[in-house]
Amino acid sequence: MDTQIQLYISLFHNNPDAVFMFDMQGRFTCVNAAGEALVGFTSQELLRMQIWEILASTEGLDSKKQQQILSTGIRKNKHYQLLHKNGQVVDIIASSFPIFQNGEIISRYSIARNITQQKKMEEVLHQMQENFRLISENIMDLIFIVNVDGMITYASPSVQAVTGLTIDQVINQHFSILIYPEQVTNAMSDFAQMMKLKTTLDAEYHYLHPDGRMLLFDVKGTPDICSSGHILSTVFVARDITERRQSEELLRYSDKLSVLGELAAGIAHEIRNPLTALKGFIQLMEGDEFANQQYLQIMRSEIDRITSITSELLIMAKPQTLRFAPNGLLPLLSSVIKLLEPQALLKNVSILTDFPQVTSLILCEEYQIKQVFINIIKNGMEAMPLGGNLTIKVVERPSDVIIRISDQGQGIPAELLPRLGELFYSTKETGTGLGLMVSTKIIRDHGGTINISSDVGKGTTVSISIPKALKPTVSFND
Numbered sequence: 001m002d003t004q005i006q007l008y009i010s011l012f013h014n015n016p017d018a019v020f021m022f023d024m025q026g027r028f029t030c031v032n033a034a035g036e037a038l039v040g041f042t043s044q045e046l047l048r049m050q051i052w053e054i055l056a057s058t059e060g061l062d063s064k065k066q067q068q069i070l071s072t073g074i075r076k077n078k079h080y081q082l083l084h085k086n087g088q089v090v091d092i093i094a095s096s097f098p099i100f101q102n103g104e105i106i107s108r109y110s111i112a113r114n115i116t117q118q119k120k121m122e123e124v125l126h127q128m129q130e131n132f133r134l135i136s137e138n139i140m141d142l143i144f145i146v147n148v149d150g151m152i153t154y155a156s157p158s159v160q161a162v163t164g165l166t167i168d169q170v171i172n173q174h175f176s177i178l179i180y181p182e183q184v185t186n187a188m189s190d191f192a193q194m195m196k197l198k199t200t201l202d203a204e205y206h207y208l209h210p211d212g213r214m215l216l217f218d219v220k221g222t223p224d225i226c227s228s229g230h231i232l233s234t235v236f237v238a239r240d241i242t243e244r245r246q247s248e249e250l251l252r253y254s255d256k257l258s259v260l261g262e263l264a265a266g267i268a269h270e271i272r273n274p275l276t277a278l279k280g281f282i283q284l285m286e287g288d289e290f291a292n293q294q295y296l297q298i299m300r301s302e303i304d305r306i307t308s309i310t311s312e313l314l315i316m317a318k319p320q321t322l323r324f325a326p327n328g329l330l331p332l333l334s335s336v337i338k339l340l341e342p343q344a345l346l347k348n349v350s351i352l353t354d355f356p357q358v359t360s361l362i363l364c365e366e367y368q369i370k371q372v373f374i375n376i377i378k379n380g381m382e383a384m385p386l387g388g389n390l391t392i393k394v395v396e397r398p399s400d401v402i403i404r405i406s407d408q409g410q411g412i413p414a415e416l417l418p419r420l421g422e423l424f425y426s427t428k429e430t431g432t433g434l435g436l437m438v439s440t441k442i443i444r445d446h447g448g449t450i451n452i453s454s455d456v457g458k459g460t461t462v463s464i465s466i467p468k469a470l471k472p473t474v475s476f477n478d
Contacts, residue, residue: 012030012032013032013033014032015032015034015111016034017034017111017112017113018031018032018034018035018037018038018039018092018111018112018113018114019031019032019034019035019109019110019111019112020035020046020051020109020110020112021099021107021108021109021110022050022051022107022108022109022110023106023107024067024070024071024105024106024107024108025050025070026050026051026052026066026070027047027049027050027051028046028047028049028050028051029047029107030043030109031043031046031047035112038082038084038090038092038112038114039054039082039083039084039085039090040084040085040086041054041085052066054082054083055080055081055082055083056080056081056082056083056089057081070105070108071098071105072096072098073098074095074096074097074098075094075095075096076095077093077094077095078093078094078095078096079091079092079093079115080092080094080112082112089116090114090116091114091115091116091118091119092112092113092114092115092116093112093113093115094110094111094112094113095110095111096108096109096110097109097110141156141158141237141238141239142155142156142158142159142162142163142217142236142237142238142239143155143156143158143235143236143237144156144159144170144175144235144236144237144238145233145234145235145236146175146221146233146234146235146236147233147234148195148231148232148233148234150174150175150176150188150191151172151173151174151175152170152171152172152173152174152175152177153171153172153233154171155167155170155171162215162240163178163207163209163215164209164210164211165177165178165210175187175191175236176188178205178207178217178238179205179206179207180205180206180207180208180214181208183205183206187203187205190203191221191234194221194223194234195223195231195234198223198225198229198231199223200220200221200222200223201219201220201221201222201236202219202220202221203219204216204217204218204219204241205217205219213242214242215240215242216240216241216242216245217238217239217240217241218238218239218241219236219237219238220236220237220238221234221235221236222234222235222236271306275303275306275307278299278303279303282296282299282300282303323365324363324364324365324446325363325364325365325366326361326362326363326469327361327362327363327364327366327369328359328361329359329360329361329362329394329401329403329466330355330359330394332364332366332369332370332373333353333355333373333392333394333403335370336370336373336374336377337351337353337377337392339374340374340377340378340381343378343381344381344390347381347384347385347387348386348387348388349381349384349387349388349389349390350387350388350389350390351377351390351392352389352390352391352392353391353392353393354391354392354393354394355392355393355394356394356395356396359394359396359401360396360401360468360469361468361469362401362446362466362467362468362469363446363467363469364446364466364469365442365446368442368445368446369442369446369466371438371439371442372439372442372443372464373403373405375435375436375438375439376405376439376462376464377390377392377405378435379407379435379436379462380405380406380407380409380460380462381407383407383409383410383459383460384407384408384409388407388408388409389408390405390406390407390408391404391405391406392404392405393406399467399468400448400465400466400467400468401465401466401468402463402464402465403463403464403466404461404462404463404464405461405462405464406459406460406461406462407459407460407461408458408459409459409460410456410457410459411454411455411456411457411458411459411460412452412454412456412460413454413456414454436450443464443465443466446466446467447466447467448464448465448466448467449464449465450462450463450464450465451463451465
């Protein structure tokens with residue numbers, strides 16, 4: 001028995017956790033060294049105190065409540081806050097056990113562990129998590145956590161606003177769901193290289209939005225490497241740079257137009273002078289009965305072609321004074337269609353129209369807009385050497401009008417579409433590229449846009465957007 005008592009006393013005093021004993025009035029009856037260190041009071045001081053005196057909060061602890069607590073059975077892993085002698089609050093996790101004698105509880109003993117530092121670290125971690133939540137919820141950049149298999153385990157709330165996909169549609173999916181299909185192979189190769197070399201990834205990828213827009217993202221990936229050198233996961237931050245890139249392209253395009261304008265003005269001026277002389281001599285030769293009329297006809301045709309090219313070059317020159325006025329869109333289209341119908345009949349092309357009954361006025365320079373329609377419709381007819389249908393559809397929107405001109409030609413490969421509109425680039429053997437470039441400039445000067453979509457073997461559609469000018473007016477067909 002003495003050995004057991006000695007063992008108990010040794011365990012009590014040498015326990016690394018604080019051990020307190022108190023009677024049914026809450027008075028301390030025994031405390032070990034760890035208990036003294038926990039609250040800063042000596043055992044002599046504690047033996048003159050009650051447990052309630054070192055509790056940080058005793059609100060609502062009347063004598064009845066105190067007795068109820070002391071009479072309760074085992075209380076395990078409860079969180080309390082104690083007052084240290086120096087006034088600081090100490091967080092503890094404690095278990096309390098009753099001591100029985102003759103079936104009655106005569107006292108209690110408690111084992112307590114200091115968790116103050118743990119609580120502080122939990123609070124710091126919670127604050128970090130809260131800060132991360134605030135950042136991830138309020139920035140438009142996309143933040144993803146991707147595991148070593150390429151599966152998305154976390155996506156910031158901004159994913160829905162930017163990509164059009166819900167978080168549920170993205171979580172547990174392979175990251176390739178956010179890459180344009182034609183770039184998936186390259187993206188997976190980049191990911192594998194990052195995992196192999198344990199280096200950061202910096203790349204640009206396209207993403208096809210559900211609404212049909214093509215977005216461009218600047219993507220940065222960083223591996224999360226543990227102390228053993230293994231990659232736990234990767235963090236990706238993606239920024240939508242579509243508008244920025246479009247602005248850069250527009251700036252480059254404007255610089256190109258400026259240089260081209262100066263060049264075009266000089267070329268057109270130099271060409272027009274000899275053209276005037278050539279036209280004059282041809283007119284004199286037409287009165288000569290010995291002149292070869294077939295040759296003269298060829299010369300007239302080629303001079304007219306050169307004149308047309310110089311006229312287009314002049315449009316690309318320094319800004320001209322434009323006289324914008326409200327015009328009905330359908331009357332403009334109707335006049336162009338009537339002009340080109342004879343040429344369409346010769347080429348076995350049927351011009352089909354799908355016009356609304358009411359259309360808005362557009363603020364435009366009439367002859368320039370007609371030139372755009374002529375250029376696009378002629379391109380469509382030339383794309384169908386064996387004939388076919390050329391459809392012209394007008395769609396009303398709140399702020400603009402869309403004119404879609406579709407042919408049934410062979411179409412244009414996707415890799416060539418971005419080059420359309422460049423100077424001297426054309427899919428036609430004798431084309432100069434000026435027609436589309438001039439048309440694009442005219443529409444931009446009118447505050448609109450031109451977009452080209454094409455399916456190889458099916459045809460091409462040119463969509464022209466022009467802002468509205470005034471309230472809708474009744475169609476000229478009414």
